[in-house]
Amino acid sequence: MKAWKWWLAMLSVAAMPVHAADFKLGYINVERIYREAGASIAIYKKLDKEFSDRREELKKMETRAKDLESQLGGNSLSQDDRKRFEREYASLDRDYRAKSRELAEDYNQRRNEEFAGVTERANRVVKEIAQRENYDLILQDAVYINPKFDLTPQVLKELDK
Known part of the structure; x- marks a missing residue:
């Protein structure tokens, strides 16, 4: 959350005429939901x-690079x-870096695609809990x-139903 949004939210909460008995606060740990x-x-x-x-292809490239390094380290060539061997090593290094970068980008894109559904469902569950149990504010x-305000275990339980 951007700093100004956070401050605005806090000022809004502070400006509300709040009676401790009437205000119900909760918190969810999104990272924990993504893990558990x-x-x-x-x-x-x-x-x-x-x-x-x-x-696995990257691991094979790493193994070959180590073999080349050890051969280049010797004096018998x-x-x-x-x-x-130096040309092969340089080529292998370029390929490895490119494939590693592509893998990371593709993995992150797929992870984001897959987790969009989890995020949507978790938000729905949090809203249901908020309405059902009369929460005034749930932070993430x-x-x-x-810890007494942590609703994460309850959200995890409802997500896994």
Whole structure:
């Protein structure tokens, strides 16, 4: 949340005529929901499977690069072999960096696509809890929250139904 939005929200809360008994506050930890919800765990497993071949290809490239490094570290190579291995290593390094970057970008895009549904469902569950239990304010970003206000376990439970 942008700083000015946060301050505006806090000023709005502070300006409300609040009686402690009438005001009900809650908090949810979105990162915990993304880590622990059953749907989230299933998404991570799905993505791991979807991207496993590409990760394996990168591991093979790493292994080959280590082999080339060890061969280049020795003194038993001829000038021609040394130049050939150095060219191969440079080419492998370029390919590795490009494929690694592409993998990270593709993975992040797919993760965001998959988690859009989890976010939508979690927001719906939070709104249902807020209406059902008469919450006045439910936060999801805060520096510190007293654990008694944490609704995350309840949200996780309802998400996993």
